[in-house]
Amino acid sequence: MVMTDSPPPSDRSNATQSGPQGLVLALFRPVLFACAAIGLSIGLLVFFHHGAPVVATAPTPQSETAAVTLPDPEPAPLITAQDFQGFQPAGPGQPATTPGQPSQQQQQADAEPPASDRYELTLRLEKGDTIEKMLADINVAEADRKQVDEKLQEILKKRKIAIGETITLQVQTMADQPDAPRVLSLSVRPQPEHEYLITRKDDGSYSGEEKIYKVTTRIVRVEGTRHGSLQQSGVSAGAPSAAMIDFIRALSYDVDFQRELKEGMKFTVLLEQLVTSDGKITHPGRLLAGELFLTRNVVTIIRYRPAGGADGFWTPQGESVIRSFLRTPMDASHITSGFGMREHPILGYSAMHTGVDFGAPMGTPILAAGNGKVMMAGFNGGYGLYVKLQHTADIGTGYGHMSRLGPGIKPGVSVRQGQVIGFVGATGMATGPHLHYEFYRAGHPVNPLAQKFAMRAAMSGKDLAAFKAMTQRYQGQLKNAPQITTPPANTAADARQPGTPQAPQVASGR
Numbered sequence: 001m002v003m004t005d006s007p008p009p010s011d012r013s014n015a016t017q018s019g020p021q022g023l024v025l026a027l028f029r030p031v032l033f034a035c036a037a038i039g040l041s042i043g044l045l046v047f048f049h050h051g052a053p054v055v056a057t058a059p060t061p062q063s064e065t066a067a068v069t070l071p072d073p074e075p076a077p078l079i080t081a082q083d084f085q086g087f088q089p090a091g092p093g094q095p096a097t098t099p100g101q102p103s104q105q106q107q108q109a110d111a112e113p114p115a116s117d118r119y120e121l122t123l124r125l126e127k128g129d130t131i132e133k134m135l136a137d138i139n140v141a142e143a144d145r146k147q148v149d150e151k152l153q154e155i156l157k158k159r160k161i162a163i164g165e166t167i168t169l170q171v172q173t174m175a176d177q178p179d180a181p182r183v184l185s186l187s188v189r190p191q192p193e194h195e196y197l198i199t200r201k202d203d204g205s206y207s208g209e210e211k212i213y214k215v216t217t218r219i220v221r222v223e224g225t226r227h228g229s230l231q232q233s234g235v236s237a238g239a240p241s242a243a244m245i246d247f248i249r250a251l252s253y254d255v256d257f258q259r260e261l262k263e264g265m266k267f268t269v270l271l272e273q274l275v276t277s278d279g280k281i282t283h284p285g286r287l288l289a290g291e292l293f294l295t296r297n298v299v300t301i302i303r304y305r306p307a308g309g310a311d312g313f314w315t316p317q318g319e320s321v322i323r324s325f326l327r328t329p330m331d332a333s334h335i336t337s338g339f340g341m342r343e344h345p346i347l348g349y350s351a352m353h354t355g356v357d358f359g360a361p362m363g364t365p366i367l368a369a370g371n372g373k374v375m376m377a378g379f380n381g382g383y384g385l386y387v388k389l390q391h392t393a394d395i396g397t398g399y400g401h402m403s404r405l406g407p408g409i410k411p412g413v414s415v416r417q418g419q420v421i422g423f424v425g426a427t428g429m430a431t432g433p434h435l436h437y438e439f440y441r442a443g444h445p446v447n448p449l450a451q452k453f454a455m456r457a458a459m460s461g462k463d464l465a466a467f468k469a470m471t472q473r474y475q476g477q478l479k480n481a482p483q484i485t486t487p488p489a490n491t492a493a494d495a496r497q498p499g500t501p502q503a504p505q506v507a508s509g510r
């Protein structure tokens with residue numbers, strides 16, 4: 001049993017020094033960015049806390065919230081057997097279809113020997129640009145560019161082409177006028193399922209057409225091996241980074257990335273891509289399920305939306321990956337004194353230690369372990385500055401020795417999981433800065449670290465039956481779905497890039 005109530009400074013440094021720890025920090029930077037509340041770096045936390053909130057969640061009552069609440073993911077389209085029909089893995093065997101080349105034209109081009117005077121131009125609409133100006137810049141004859149522009153305005157129906165939009169042109173150079181290329185077609189595709197197409201007819205006039213492509217889903221899997229960052233390993237293997245962030249976030253409640261995740265470990269993610277009827281991928285892949293192969297076990301996460309509930313990730317047993325309570329109400333902490341009998345460091349005699357002490361530097365933010373209501377916020381004898389939260393009728397948590405309270409924390413206010421309720425201090429009976437953390441069940445203190453009960457929401461009844469069936473299907477697809485092996489060329493829908501501090505919040509399970 002540990003006798004001290006405050007950590008020796010040498011212990012602290014372990015958690016924040018660079019070196020191997022720095023490497024680990026680098027490996028999980030995306031996750032850390034994501035979890036302002038729980039990231040290893042307190043500096044980051046404070047920055048995000050006071051600066052632009054990175055919390056990609058529904059609006060919270062407190063602007064200061066560094067919440068661990070997860071963003072509400074996009075709704076899950078239903079997946080049917082149809083998803084598998086018509087799937088062809090992208091490969092060299094497939095002709096590349098570009099937005100400007102409708103399949104009919106493509107076939108024509110294939111049928112005829114390629115004419116050297118025909119070519120494709122891809123231009124960007126710049127600031128202050130117009131289509132007509134763009135065509136004038138490439139020396140298209142005035143009569144032609146006027147017509148093209150007119151037809152385009154007709155089908156655009158007052159819609160504007162955004163700055164930066166790509167315009168694809170099929171152009172032909174005529175022998176009799178080599179300096180004035182002829183526009184055979186012009187295509188603008190603001191959304192992958194939406195194309196505005198102008199084509200030159202045989203009589204030299206132009207016609208405009210608004211094309212709508214049907215979007216369908218296809219299920220693919222990506223197999224990867226962890227080398228360095230798990231997220232980057234997934235991206236290199238062909239998964240979109242947003243899907244990898246989802247994967248890491250879903251795993252983070254159960255996987256201790258520092259200790260359990262080793263180089264060379266394998267993982268598989270199952271993705272749902274959206275594909276237009278002309279074969280264009282409009283979404284590089286939304287995470288449906290994933291498997292991480294650890295030394296001794298496989299951690300599987302499954303996306304599911306229970307009836308009337310929110311979309312989220314679940315264990316194959318039908319329990320939410322999200323824990324109702326954080327295991328540790330702060331990061332950059334380590335246990336300096338466990339729950340149970342001990343010799344009190346100040347009083348000098350044996351007494352029951354009714355909580356767990358977490359050593360952390362003065363001023364480290366303390367997070368609400370779960371959603372609840374503030375019952376007490378103020379000085380409380382030996383506890384010093386103390387906050388008590390009630391989470392359910394049965395469960396409460398207490399936080400002692402704070403240096404100061406979190407913004408807006410007073411009796412009666414509601415708090416969300418991960419919200420900053422105070423800062424580490426050494427008020428009351430404490431030999432050094434630490435958090436004394438208590439967990440109450442039915443009014444009695446219990447060991448917070450032993451409370452695995454009721455930590456997760458679980459499905460039951462019809463939901464569970466439907467979920468089990470889906471899980472079985474996904475588990476099969478994790479092994480059998482068509483595999484993609486290279487990063488998708490079209491990642492426009494995957495806005496989040498590695499390293500962008502735009503990642504979701506993660507509760508580390510340590």
Ligand SMILES: [Zn+2]
Nearest residue numbers: 355356357436
């Ligand atoms: Zn204590």
